[in-house]
C-alpha cells in the first residue's frame with residue numbers, strides 16, 4: 362500500500378494534479394475537500410457540520426476529518442494505496458494517518474510540495490471563484506485559508522522533511538510540466 366501526500370497551499374493545483382495522477386498511477390485521489398463537498402451537496406449530517414467551518418475557511422475538526430478518511434481508505438479501490446489531496450492538514454491528522462497506515466500496512470512513499478507564490482495563489486483562487494462558484498473562494502475566506510495553511514499545515518513540511526519525504530515541485534509551471542515533474546518525483550520514490 363503506497364500513499365502519496367500532495368501538499369501545498371490552497372490554489373496550488375493539488376486537486377487538478379491529483380486527478381491527472383490517478384490514471385497514470387492507478388491509485389485513487391482521496392480529497393477531503395471533495396468528500397466534504399459531496400456531503401454538503403447531499404445534505405448529510407457530516408455535510409451540515411462541515412459547512413459551518415468550510416464557509417469560514419476554517420478546518421473541520423480533526424476527529425471528524427480523520428473518521429471520514431478512515432472510512433474512505435477502507436474502500437476496495439484504495440486497497441493499493443491512494444493519492445492524498447488536502448489531508449493531512451494538521452499535526453494531529455498526520456499522527457492519526459501514521460497510526461492508520463501502521464494498522465493497514467501502508468507507507469508514505471513521497472510528499473511532493475507544490476510551491477507557488479502567494480500573489481499568484483490569490484489570483485488563481487479568485488479566478489476559480491468565478492469559474493466554479495465555490496462558496497469558500499471569496500476574498501475573506503481565501504485570506505483565512507491562507508492563514509490556516511501557514512499556521513497549521515505548513516509545519517507538516519518539517520515533520521515529513523525530517524523523514525526525508527518532501528520533494529519541492531515548482532507549481533508555477535504549466536499544468537503539463539507540473540504533472541511531468543510530479544510523475545518523475547513519484548517514480549523515483551517508488
Ligand code: AMP
Pocket residue numbers: 371393394395397414415416418419420421422426446447448449450454497506
Ligand atoms: P479544499 O478543497 O482542500 O481546499 O478544502 C475545502 C475546505 O474543506 C477547507 O477549507 C476546510 O474547511 C475543509 N477541509 C478539507 N480538508 C480538510 C482537512 N484535512 N482537515 C480539516 N478540514 C478540511
